[in-house]
Each structure stands twice: as structure tokens, then as C-alpha cells.
Amino acid sequence: MAAMQAGATIDVQIHLRKIPLLSELTDEEMVKVRADIRVRHYAKRDVVLQKGATGDSLLFLVQGQLQVVDITEDGRAIGLRMLAPGDFFGEIAVINGTMRSASVVATTPVLVALLPRATALHLFSHSPSVANQMLRFLAAKVQRDSEFRALLSIHNTAKRIYSFLELVKEQKDDEEVVENLPTHQDIANMINTSRETVTRTLLSLTQQGIIKKGTHRLIIVDPDALQKLAQS
Amino acid sequence: MAAMQAGATIDVQIHLRKIPLLSELTDEEMVKVRADIRVRHYAKRDVVLQKGATGDSLLFLVQGQLQVVDITEDGRAIGLRMLAPGDFFGEIAVINGTMRSASVVATTPVLVALLPRATALHLFSHSPSVANQMLRFLAAKVQRDSEFRALLSIHNTAKRIYSFLELVKEQKDDEEVVENLPTHQDIANMINTSRETVTRTLLSLTQQGIIKKGTHRLIIVDPDALQKLAQS
Known part of the structure; x- marks a missing residue:
């Protein structure tokens, strides 16, 4: 096989129902998602998301391991958390139309699925199971952040x-x-x-x-x- | 008028469509909300929400001003933010079924509307306009928290x-x-x-x-x- 380009789109069937966020979609919603989703391969140490880039898609880790990394004001890199297969990421910039707030780096070779922003936003507000999971996810994040702030004090x-x-x-x-x-x-x-x-x-x-x-x-x-x- | 009891339920018509989160409900959803919502009056300095209490309702500030207050591990009280008429609060404990993570205190006499948890959760996942607003609100909160964490470093x-x-x-x-x-x-x-x-x-x-x-x-x-x- 020829050397794979960083972030190359590849043609591979993935089990979308194995991704928790998508597991309860209706058949109709699933057809739309399957038509719009793209799968990409990244090598170890590739940057999958760049802090400051535009948020044009919601991402799912299909295979491998990723690390969310933040760069502080004074230039220190902080490894924030690890992502495992089935996890989604990049949801904040998709929802708010803002820049990516952290970088995501491959710690192994990975397969990543990308869902265009418009399709993701439609699911967020029209699929009860997606809305429900996304709200729980964000609410837990807010709660964790507030506990973390208490910790720093x-x-x-x-x-x-x-x-x-x-x-x-x-x-x-x-x-x-x-x-x-x-x-x-x-x-x-x-x-x-x-x-x-x-x-x-x-x-x-x-x-x-x-x-x-x-x-x-x-x-x-x-x-x-x-x-x-x-x-x- | 007799002295009003703290947190007394009162019989008053409020303009539900003036509350941004509820402004785009269907007529059918509005009938359900109107049937379930309760309005309470609190005097200045009353505690409207107590940190650690159960999250049995979503709250809306109808009239007056409230302050969100956190108590740190070592007992310092921190005034986190002010709420204005039309704002909702208490959404995190409602979504996650957890305890209230901060207290809310009346800084003027206030009118507060309370929507039972089950009705609120149904709206969150079944009303596209509510799901949309709630996701944007939480995503903005997550982003602010992460900027705040960067600031503390x-x-x-x-x-x-x-x-x-x-x-x-x-x-x-x-x-x-x-x-x-x-x-x-x-x-x-x-x-x-x-x-x-x-x-x-x-x-x-x-x-x-x-x-x-x-x-x-x-x-x-x-x-x-x-x-x-x-x-x-």
C-alpha cells in the first residue's frame, strides 16, 4: 500500500449503530447520516483538530486513541483527556459556530468519522435521543468544570x-x-x-x-x- | 396584605411567551407548560435555591434580581453572576438528576416560576427550539469555563x-x-x-x-x- 496522506478520506464501512450518540436514530435519520459522514485515517502524532480552526464538523473516534491537548496562555501544553472508540468530540465549536477551543492529537493510528455541521445541528435539535445524550454530556461537563474550579481554589x-x-x-x-x-x-x-x-x-x-x-x-x-x- | 411566607406559591398570570426559552413553543406544548408551572414570591435575601438540594424543577426569574452564589471548600462565599428577568436557572441538576451545585439568593423581592423536572426534560428533548437554545447555552458555558481555567493558569x-x-x-x-x-x-x-x-x-x-x-x-x-x- 502506498504511504497514506495525513487525514486522507478512505472508503470504509463503519458500524454507525455502535456509536452511542447515533445508536437510537430512526432509520430515516440513519440514511441521511450515512450519506453525509466521511471517514479519515490519521497516523500516530497527527493533529486531528487544531485549536483555533473553524468548527465545520462533529467528529467520532472509530478506532485508535486520541488525546485532547490545550495550550495555556504562557505556552505550556496540557494533556486534558483521552478519547476512546465510540466517543464524539468537537461539539462545542459545532453548536456555537466558534473556533476549536483545544487541539486533538492521535496517540495511535486512528480512524475518525466526520459529520458535517448542518447535519449534526439538525440531529441535535430534532432527534430526542441525540438531544438528550448531548444535553447530559454538556451538563456533566459544566458540573465537572465547576468542581474543578472549586478544586483550584x-x-x-x-x-x-x-x-x-x-x-x-x-x-x-x-x-x-x-x-x-x-x-x-x-x-x-x-x-x-x-x-x-x-x-x-x-x-x-x-x-x-x-x-x-x-x-x-x-x-x-x-x-x-x-x-x-x-x-x- | 398579610406578611407573605418565604417562597409562597401565588396565583398570578405570567406572560410565558416573554421568557426566551419558551417563546417558540407550539400551542400544544404551551398548554402543558401553563398547566404545570407554579409561581412563587420571595423576599429580598431569601434563598431561592440551596446548594446540595435536589433538582426537582427548572426555574425562571420573572421579576426582580437574583444572584448565583457558590461556597468554596474553605467556606468563602463567591458571588458568581446575576440573573435578570427572563433568565432560566437550575438546569444542570434537572438534566443530570444531581444536587444543586450553587445557591441562588434574592437581591430584591422576586417572582420565580417553577417547571417540574419531568415537563422540563420532555421539552429539552422534544421541542427543537428549546433543545437548540439549551445546547447553545450549555456550550457557551463550557467554553467560558475553559477560558476561565486558562485564565487561572x-x-x-x-x-x-x-x-x-x-x-x-x-x-x-x-x-x-x-x-x-x-x-x-x-x-x-x-x-x-x-x-x-x-x-x-x-x-x-x-x-x-x-x-x-x-x-x-x-x-x-x-x-x-x-x-x-x-x-x-
């Missing part, structure tokens, strides 16, 4: 790190875990502290048996102890 | 204050203004600095002829100079 640095773990942890099977923990430097940038402080605090939590490192995840071994530390 | 305090003014300013007629500027203490709490620093920085901007105080508003006399300071 904590003066004590160690407590800020405990609260950060509390905020990003999820329940998986029988465990509380943090999937795809950002690098210590990324955490430091996100919550206004130094990499050294993050490393030191996480090491101390590990030594106290409160957290432990798993494969691509952090396991919170003693959730009660962590909560107590965050609230003390 | 600025190390230089004066630059943080300049950027804060840039973020909250609006275009009104021919002027750039900040309506209902929060108190210096509230600004200080929001952007992690001291009241003294806010007062000193605003005074210096005034002396340089970049801003001036109007009635209930701050006027940005020299927007270019402010922008330059924020980006320098």
Missing part, C-alpha cells in the same frame, strides 16, 4: 492533588480507578503546582497503601482514606 | 485581572462594558488573589484612563490598551 497543594484524584476517579468493576492518568507534568500544569510536588505526593500515597499503580491506570486501594485526606 | 496576578475583565466584558451599544461588576472581594476569590490587589489594579487602570466607573457598570474606555495589557 484550595490553597493547600497536597489537598488539591487528593481532590484531583477524587474528581477523576471512576468506578470500574469492584474498584475505584483513574484510567489513563495524565503525566505528573500534565497534572501539575492542570492544578497549578510543580511536577516534583505531584510525584512526591503520589509516592507518599503509595507508601501509605492508599493508591497503587496498575497497567495504564491508578488503583485507589483505600477510597475512604483518600476521601478523608481530601476533606480534612 | 496565568501566574502574573495583574495579567489575571486584565484577562478577567476581557472575559466578562460585553458589547453594549457603542461601548464595551462589564455589567454588574462583582465586588472586589468576589473577584479576588474567583481568581485567587487578594481584595487589595484587585482594588489597586483597577485603580491603576482608572488612572491610566483605560477603564471608568459607570452606574452599576464598568466602562472600558480604551479596549485596545486593555487587550494589549492582557496579552503582553
Whole structure:
């Protein structure tokens, strides 16, 4: 096969019903989406979305892994969150007609599906299941942002790190875990502290048996102890 | 008239079509809303929404003025924003079925209309005009939050204050203004600095002829100079 161009459109059938946002569309809506959607391939480290570009489509990650990256006023790059297959992204610029507010970079080779803005906007307001999922998604984001703002107002640095773990942890099977923990430097940038402080605090939590490192995840071994530390 | 009870339900006709979120409802949707909506009166300083309470209704401010107030982890009260007649509030807890994330306090006597959660949720996903407005509102909120987070990561305090003014300013007629500027203490709490620093920085901007105080508003006399300071 010839070398693939960055962001080349490719002809591939994808299972649209496997994408949660589109899973409950009517057959009629699905026909329209299938006609309008385009699939693109990107290589590892390609920039899929560029901060500041126009928001001309809603995107879905079909295969591979992406990272949302923000660049702060003083030029530090912050890895904000990882995207997994089935996730959508780029919805804010689509809804508000504004510029992309963060960049998205491929951390593996990826397949991405692009739905033109007009089709996406029509679904947002006319498909009850899409409207419902999108509102829940945005409302959860607003809530998370407000919790994050509360976190940033904590003066004590160690407590800020405990609260950060509390905020990003999820329940998986029988465990509380943090999937795809950002690098210590990324955490430091996100919550206004130094990499050294993050490393030191996480090491101390590990030594106290409160957290432990798993494969691509952090396991919170003693959730009660962590909560107590965050609230003390 | 006898003394009115706090939050007493009163029998009053309100112009529902004057509320922007409801202005484009179908006649059928309007009949349902009119049947379900309740109007309450609150006196100045009454708490209309309590942080941590359940989100059992979507609220509209019909008359008077309200302030959204957050209490930080370490107990400081932050006046977040003012609400004006026609505004809705309490939508996040309604959408996500979570607790109220901030309190809302009456700064004048007010009339508030309450729409039960089930009716509100139905409108959110089945009325295209409501879905559309609600998505735009939440997307703008997410974008503002992300700009605010970028602002908090600025190390230089004066630059943080300049950027804060840039973020909250609006275009009104021919002027750039900040309506209902929060108190210096509230600004200080929001952007992690001291009241003294806010007062000193605003005074210096005034002396340089970049801003001036109007009635209930701050006027940005020299927007270019402010922008330059924020980006320098």
C-alpha cells in the first residue's frame, strides 16, 4: 500500500449503530447520516483538530486513541483527556459556530468519522435521543468544570492533588480507578503546582497503601482514606 | 396584605411567551407548560435555591434580581453572576438528576416560576427550539469555563485581572462594558488573589484612563490598551 496522506478520506464501512450518540436514530435519520459522514485515517502524532480552526464538523473516534491537548496562555501544553472508540468530540465549536477551543492529537493510528455541521445541528435539535445524550454530556461537563474550579481554589497543594484524584476517579468493576492518568507534568500544569510536588505526593500515597499503580491506570486501594485526606 | 411566607406559591398570570426559552413553543406544548408551572414570591435575601438540594424543577426569574452564589471548600462565599428577568436557572441538576451545585439568593423581592423536572426534560428533548437554545447555552458555558481555567493558569496576578475583565466584558451599544461588576472581594476569590490587589489594579487602570466607573457598570474606555495589557 502506498504511504497514506495525513487525514486522507478512505472508503470504509463503519458500524454507525455502535456509536452511542447515533445508536437510537430512526432509520430515516440513519440514511441521511450515512450519506453525509466521511471517514479519515490519521497516523500516530497527527493533529486531528487544531485549536483555533473553524468548527465545520462533529467528529467520532472509530478506532485508535486520541488525546485532547490545550495550550495555556504562557505556552505550556496540557494533556486534558483521552478519547476512546465510540466517543464524539468537537461539539462545542459545532453548536456555537466558534473556533476549536483545544487541539486533538492521535496517540495511535486512528480512524475518525466526520459529520458535517448542518447535519449534526439538525440531529441535535430534532432527534430526542441525540438531544438528550448531548444535553447530559454538556451538563456533566459544566458540573465537572465547576468542581474543578472549586478544586483550584484550595490553597493547600497536597489537598488539591487528593481532590484531583477524587474528581477523576471512576468506578470500574469492584474498584475505584483513574484510567489513563495524565503525566505528573500534565497534572501539575492542570492544578497549578510543580511536577516534583505531584510525584512526591503520589509516592507518599503509595507508601501509605492508599493508591497503587496498575497497567495504564491508578488503583485507589483505600477510597475512604483518600476521601478523608481530601476533606480534612 | 398579610406578611407573605418565604417562597409562597401565588396565583398570578405570567406572560410565558416573554421568557426566551419558551417563546417558540407550539400551542400544544404551551398548554402543558401553563398547566404545570407554579409561581412563587420571595423576599429580598431569601434563598431561592440551596446548594446540595435536589433538582426537582427548572426555574425562571420573572421579576426582580437574583444572584448565583457558590461556597468554596474553605467556606468563602463567591458571588458568581446575576440573573435578570427572563433568565432560566437550575438546569444542570434537572438534566443530570444531581444536587444543586450553587445557591441562588434574592437581591430584591422576586417572582420565580417553577417547571417540574419531568415537563422540563420532555421539552429539552422534544421541542427543537428549546433543545437548540439549551445546547447553545450549555456550550457557551463550557467554553467560558475553559477560558476561565486558562485564565487561572496565568501566574502574573495583574495579567489575571486584565484577562478577567476581557472575559466578562460585553458589547453594549457603542461601548464595551462589564455589567454588574462583582465586588472586589468576589473577584479576588474567583481568581485567587487578594481584595487589595484587585482594588489597586483597577485603580491603576482608572488612572491610566483605560477603564471608568459607570452606574452599576464598568466602562472600558480604551479596549485596545486593555487587550494589549492582557496579552503582553
